[in-house]
Amino acid sequence: MTTVLALFPELTDVNGDAQNALVLAKRASWAGLEMTVERLHLGERPAAKPIVIVLGSTTDPALPYLLGALAGIRDTLQDWIAGGVPVLAVGTGVEALSRSVLLPDGRRDGLGLVPAEASPLPARAAGDLVVRAAEGELVGYENHSRGLRLDPGVQPLGAVRRGVGDGQGTDGVRHGSVLGTRLHGPVLAKNPALADAILAAAVGHPVVVTGGAAAAADAAAARIRTALLASG
Amino acid sequence: MSSIRYAPAVILGRGVRLAARLRRAGGGSAVPGLVVNRVAPRFLGDVLSSFPEGLVVVSGSSGKSTTTKMLVEILEAHGKRIFTNPSTANISQGLTSALLERSSLTGRIDADLAVLEMDEGHGALLSGRFRAALVLLTNVMTDQIDRFHDAEKVQAMLGRIAARSTGSVVLNGDDALLGRLNPTAEVVRFGVTGEVLAQAPRGLGYAETSTARIDDGVLVTAVAGRDATIVVGGAALTVRLPARGIHYAVDAAGALAAAQRLLGTAFDAALATAALAAMEPVFGRGEIVRVQGQDVEFVLVQNPASFQLNVDELDERLDRVMVAMGSDVRDPSYFWPVDASRIGTAAIVSGSKADEIALQLVYQGVEVERIEPDLAVALDAFLALPTPAHGIKTIVFTADSMRRIRSHLGLS
Numbered sequence: 151m152t153t154v155l156a157l158f159p160e161l162t163d164v165n166g167d168a169q170n171a172l173v174l175a176k177r178a179s180w181a182g183l184e185m186t187v188e189r190l191h192l193g194e195r196p197a198a199k200p201i202v203i204v205l206g207s208t209t210d211p212a213l214p215y216l217l218g219a220l221a222g223i224r225d226t227l228q229d230w231i232a233g234g235v236p237v238l239a240v241g242t243g244v245e246a247l248s249r250s251v252l253l254p255d256g257r258r259d260g261l262g263l264v265p266a267e268a269s270p271l272p273a274r275a276a277g278d279l280v281v282r283a284a285e286g287e288l289v290g291y292e293n294h295s296r297g298l299r300l301d302p303g304v305q306p307l308g309a310v311r312r313g314v315g316d317g318q319g320t321d322g323v324r325h326g327s328v329l330g331t332r333l334h335g336p337v338l339a340k341n342p343a344l345a346d347a348i349l350a351a352a353v354g355h356p357v358v359v360t361g362g363a364a365a366a367a368d369a370a371a372a373r374i375r376t377a378l379l380a381s382g
Numbered sequence: 383m384s385s386i387r388y389a390p391a392v393i394l395g396r397g398v399r400l401a402a403r404l405r406r407a408g409g410g411s412a413v414p415g416l417v418v419n420r421v422a423p424r425f426l427g428d429v430l431s432s433f434p435e436g437l438v439v440v441s442g443s444s445g446k447s448t449t450t451k452m453l454v455e456i457l458e459a460h461g462k463r464i465f466t467n468p469s470t471a472n473i474s475q476g477l478t479s480a481l482l483e484r485s486s487l488t489g490r491i492d493a494d495l496a497v498l499e500m501d502e503g504h505g506a507l508l509s510g511r512f513r514a515a516l517v518l519l520t521n522v523m524t525d526q527i528d529r530f531h532d533a534e535k536v537q538a539m540l541g542r543i544a545a546r547s548t549g550s551v552v553l554n555g556d557d558a559l560l561g562r563l564n565p566t567a568e569v570v571r572f573g574v575t576g577e578v579l580a581q582a583p584r585g586l587g588y589a590e591t592s593t594a595r596i597d598d599g600v601l602v603t604a605v606a607g608r609d610a611t612i613v614v615g616g617a618a619l620t621v622r623l624p625a626r627g628i629h630y631a632v633d634a635a636g637a638l639a640a641a642q643r644l645l646g647t648a649f650d651a652a653l654a655t656a657a658l659a660a661m662e663p664v665f666g667r668g669e670i671v672r673v674q675g676q677d678v679e680f681v682l683v684q685n686p687a688s689f690q691l692n693v694d695e696l697d698e699r700l701d702r703v704m705v706a707m708g709s710d711v712r713d714p715s716y717f718w719p720v721d722a723s724r725i726g727t728a729a730i731v732s733g734s735k736a737d738e739i740a741l742q743l744v745y746q747g748v749e750v751e752r753i754e755p756d757l758a759v760a761l762d763a764f765l766a767l768p769t770p771a772h773g774i775k776t777i778v779f780t781a782d783s784m785r786r787i788r789s790h791l792g793l794s
Contacts, residue, residue: 163718163719164716165713165715165716165718166715166716166717166718166719168719169718169719169745172745172746173745176745209533209534211534290715291713291715293713334715335713335714335715335716335718336715336718336741336742336745339741339742339745340741363744363749366740366744366750366753367741367744367745370737370738370740370741370744370753371737371741373737374737374738374741377737
C-alpha cells in the first residue's frame with residue numbers, strides 16, 4: 151500500500167494546505183493507482199516510508215510548535231528527501247525546512263534541509279498569486295509576511311507573474327525532491343499539472359487521470375485559471 | 383454624558399442621512415455616522431455610556447447575531463426598553479448612524495439599556511470609548527483569517543472588550559481561549575455537558591475546546607432538533623430554538639446567562655423561554671421556506687466551523703442539494719479542512735466562487751451534477767427539479783449568496 155503523508159495537519163491545515171494530500175490520493179485513484187492518506191499527528195512517529203509528503207503552513211504563534219514537531223522527525227525526513235521522496239511544502243512549512251526563520255521576537259532555527267532563510271517582507275502579501283513554473287502558470291492565493299532568501303545557485307519554483315511570492319520576483323524553491331511555494335490552500339487541485347508532476351515523481355512513471363470526476367475537477371480548475379489570468 | 387453640545391452634530395448627521403436618501407433610496411447608511419464621528423468624535427462613546435441601565439456588548443467569532451437577538455427578546459419580554467443594532471451595522475460608522483436614528487438632539491436615546499453586537503476587530507478598536515455593564519463572549523473560531531490572522535489575536539481583541547466591563551463578563555466556558563481571559567469583572571460561564579459535546583463528533587468548532595466541562599453557570603444538558611434543555615440557576619428549562627443545532631442551544635445558554643445576570647431577581651424563566659420560543663426562525667440557518675409551492679431548507683455557512691456543523695447535521699440521504707458560494711468569500715481555501723462529503727450529491731453548485739467550492743466537493747467525493755455560476759439561473763433550475771426522493775430541497779450558501787437568493791425570490 152502506498153501512502154501520501156500529511157505532516158502534523160492539526161497545525162498545518164489552517165488554509166487547507168494539508169488537503170493537498172487528499173488531492174494527490176484522489177488523482178492517484180483517478181489514474182488507477184492505489185494511494186491512501188496518512189496523517190502524522192503531534193507526538194506520533196511515522197509508521198512507514200510514504201511515497202510523497204505534504205507539509206502545509208501554520209500561523210506564526212504555532213510555528214514554534216511545528217518546528218519542535220519537525221525536529222523530532224528530522225533525521226527520518228532527511229533520509230526520505232535524500233531518497234527522492236517528493237515533498238510539497240507550503241508557506242511557513244517551507245520556512246520550517248529552511249535554515250532559519252526571522253520572527254518578530256528573534257531568529258529561530260529551521261531544519262536546515264533547504265538552503266535558504268526566511269525573513270520579513272516590507273509588507274504583508276495577501277491576494278492572488280500567479281507563478282510561471284516548469285509545470286505551467288500556477289495559480290492560487292497567498293497570505294504571508296515573510297520571503298525565502300535562497301542561497302546562491304538554489305532554484306526557485308518559478309517567476310512571479312502576479313502577487314508577491316517570496317519577493318524579488320520569484321516564488322518558492324526546488325531543492326532535491328522538495329518543492330516549496332507560497333501558493334496556499336488546495337494548490338494541487340487548482341494546478342493539476344503540478345499535482346500530476348509530483349505524482350509522477352512519486353510513482354516513477356507518468357500518470358494520466360481519467361473518468362467523470364477527474365474531468366469535472368480539471369474543467370473547474372481550468373475555468374479558475376482562465377478567469378484569473380484574464381482578470382489581471 | 384450626553385449633552386446639548388451634540389445638537390449640531392446630530393442635526394448635521396440627520397441632514398447627511400436625508401441627503402444620502404434623496405440621492406439613492408435606502409442608501410448611505412454609514413455616511414451620516416462617518417460625518418458625525420468626524421465633527422463630534424466623542425459622540426459614539428458618550429451615547430453608548432448614556433443608557434440608565436448601561437451597555438451590553440456581545441462579541442466573538444460566531445453566534446453574535448443570534449445571541450444578541452435572543453438576549454434582546456428575553457429582556458424585552460421582561461419589560462425593558464432596548465436599543466440594539468442591526469447586525470449589518472456593527473462597525474463604528476454604522477453604529478453611529480443607527481444611534482443617530484434614535485437619539486434626541488442632545489444625544490440621548492429613550493431606552494433602558496443598549497445591547498450591541500460588535501465584531502471583535504471593531505469592538506476592540508472602540509473599547510477605549512465605552513464602559514459596559516456586561517460583556518458576553520460567544521467563542522473564538524479560526525475564521526476570517528485574512529482579517530485577524532489567528533485565534534490568539536482574536537482572543538486578545540476579545541480580552542480588550544472584556545476589560546471594559548464593570549459588571550460581569552459572561553463567556554463560553556467550553557472555549558479554552560476565552561477561559562484563559564482574566565477580566566477584572568466577575569465571570570459567569572455557560573456551556574454544554576459532556577453528553578451534549580459528544581453529540582457533535584467534531585466538536586463545536588472552537589479554536590481550542592476546554593478539556594473539562596463547566597460545573598457552574600448556565601448549562602445545556604440536552605439538544606434534540608430544535609428543542610433544548612438548559613439549566614439556569616438550578617432549574618431545567620425547556621427551550622425551543624430558532625433553528626436546529628447545538629450551537630443555537632449554546633447561543634441561548636449565553637443569552638439566558640446574561641439575562642439572568644442583568645435582571646437579577648426579576649429574571650422570570652417562564653418569560654424567558656416564551657420569548658425564545660416566539661422568535662422567528664433565523665433566516666438562512668436551517669430555516670424551511672415555502673418557495674413556489676415547495677419547501678426549501680436554507681442552510682447558512684458563515685465560516686469553516688459552521689460549514690462543518692451544518693453539513694454534519696444534514697440528512698445523509700438528501701438527494702436535492704444546491705451549494706452556493708459568493709464573492710463574500712475572498713479565498714475559499716480555508717473551507718477545505720471542512721469535510722463536506724456527507725452532501726453526497728450536489729445537484730447544482732453556484733455563486734461567483736462556484737468552481738472553487740465545486741473543486742472541494744469533487745475531491746471530497748461529492749458528485750457535482752452541474753456548475754452554474756449565475757445564481758439566478760441556478761436557483762430557477764434547482765427549483766424546477768423534480769421533488770426529491772428523500773427529504774426536501776436544501777440550499778447550503780454563504781451570506782452573499784443568501785442575500786442574492788433572498789432578493790431573487792422576493793423574500794424580505
